[in-house]
Amino acid sequence: MLIQENHRLSPYTTLGIGGTARYFASPSTKDELAEVLRFVHDNELRCFILGGGSNTLISDDGFDGIVIHPAMKDVTWETPDADGYVTVHVDAGCTFDDVVVEAVKRDLAGIESMSGIPGTMGGAAVQNIGAYGQELADVFVEAEVMDLVTGETSLIKKEDMAFGYRTSALKNAENTRIVLRVSLRLAPFDVDSAVRVAAEHGFAKLTLVSPKSASDMRRRVLETRRSKGMCYDVNDKDTHSVGSFFVNPVVSQNDASRINAAYILSNGKSMPMFSVEGGVKLSAAWLIEQAGFSRGYLCDGAALSARHCLAIINPGNAKSADVIALANRLARTVAFKFKVRLSPEVIYLTRTGIEPVPLDFENLELDNNVRNSAVSAKC
Numbered sequence: 001m002l003i004q005e006n007h008r009l010s011p012y013t014t015l016g017i018g019g020t021a022r023y024f025a026s027p028s029t030k031d032e033l034a035e036v037l038r039f040v041h042d043n044e045l046r047c048f049i050l051g052g053g054s055n056t057l058i059s060d061d062g063f064d065g066i067v068i069h070p071a072m073k074d075v076t077w078e079t080p081d082a083d084g085y086v087t088v089h090v091d092a093g094c095t096f097d098d099v100v101v102e103a104v105k106r107d108l109a110g111i112e113s114m115s116g117i118p119g120t121m122g123g124a125a126v127q128n129i130g131a132y133g134q135e136l137a138d139v140f141v142e143a144e145v146m147d148l149v150t151g152e153t154s155l156i157k158k159e160d161m162a163f164g165y166r167t168s169a170l171k172n173a174e175n176t177r178i179v180l181r182v183s184l185r186l187a188p189f190d191v192d193s194a195v196r197v198a199a200e201h202g203f204a205k206l207t208l209v210s211p212k213s214a215s216d217m218r219r220r221v222l223e224t225r226r227s228k229g230m231c232y233d234v235n236d237k238d239t240h241s242v243g244s245f246f247v248n249p250v251v252s253q254n255d256a257s258r259i260n261a262a263y264i265l266s267n268g269k270s271m272p273m274f275s276v277e278g279g280v281k282l283s284a285a286w287l288i289e290q291a292g293f294s295r296g297y298l299c300d301g302a303a304l305s306a307r308h309c310l311a312i313i314n315p316g317n318a319k320s321a322d323v324i325a326l327a328n329r330l331a332r333t334v335a336f337k338f339k340v341r342l343s344p345e346v347i348y349l350t351r352t353g354i355e356p357v358p359l360d361f362e363n364l365e366l367d368n369n370v371r372n373s374a375v376s377a378k379c
């Protein structure tokens with residue numbers, strides 16, 4: 001049956017957390033999607049689009065509406081242009097990393113540094129995923145979308161996607177469009193370009209020895225991601241996360257200098273940071289560790305990864321409330337110690353729809369957990 005009732009959502013997320021959806025559908029064609037939308041309209045249902053679930057925290061109470069899990073999975077590679085560039089058209093339900101695998105086989109560049117990021121192509125576009133100096137926006141051409149209200153299809157060009165750091169025009173509670181297909185334009189792999197991009201974004205270590213090919217670059221990225229527990233493995237609880245829970249904060253030059261001066265005074269060296277448009281980007285992982293939280297830190301049922309403190313994991317039986325409690329402890333302590341507020345990257349689905357992760361920054365100085373964590377910090 002196309003539409004299922006009271007369907008468990010936890011198996012569709014990398015955190016393995018979440019209640020049930022009142023209704024659930026996984027259309028594999030446009031016609032099936034149109035049928036689902038008629039059901040949505042006839043029953044006046046709330047609607048949520050779930051891709052690979054690699055950046056989604058679902059409430060323990062589930063979702064009182066219909067979850068649509070796109071299963072369209074066609075991929076079309078065009079003939080290379082005269083300059084060697086290749087355009088690929090990818091259905092929303094395709095696993096993003098499968099596209100990376102094929103791209104590097106063809107020695108094409110633009111997404112190789114995003115190797116190992118879990119999730120689907122549709123979610124990748126909505127989220128504007130990125131890693132090690134590359135973002136999907138860099139290679140994005142257009143997306144075919146369907147309006148959930150009218151059922152009409154249209155194309156969204158790059159200039160209309162409003163891409164930002166881990167966001168796009170399609171990533172908000174008011175969006176009524178579902179991604180059907182994404183088109184990317186990939187360049188022939190160029191060693192000099194790969195080395196330059198890595199250096200410009202603070203990842204020069206990846207290319208200390210020049211990569212020989214796109215496949216070589218993918219190998220290095222995967223080795224790095226695995227060492228940090230950022231490659232999802234169903235058999236490894238330490239990877240059961242949404243990847244980076246918080247985005248790296250961008251602060252003013254004055255704030256960056258203030259934090260760095262204190263760190264230099266205590267440690268004799270500078271903290272990790274680099275200039276970006278609008279200010280200075282800091283490492284959220286560094287801030288969390290310097291606020292006193294070690295890898296493997298356990299809080300109720302949730303924990304930090306033993307390999308990367310920016311990943312909140314489900315060690316086995318965590319609830320969404322446990323994840324939120326740990327996220328609050330991390331964010332509040334960082335705010336208390338550094339006067340920097342961390343922002344969650346994750347999409348939080350509650351019973352009534354998408355909501356901000358509930359972080360509370362009030363009365364930090366009165367919170368013993370915050371004060372004790374901050375006291376144990378290294379700087």
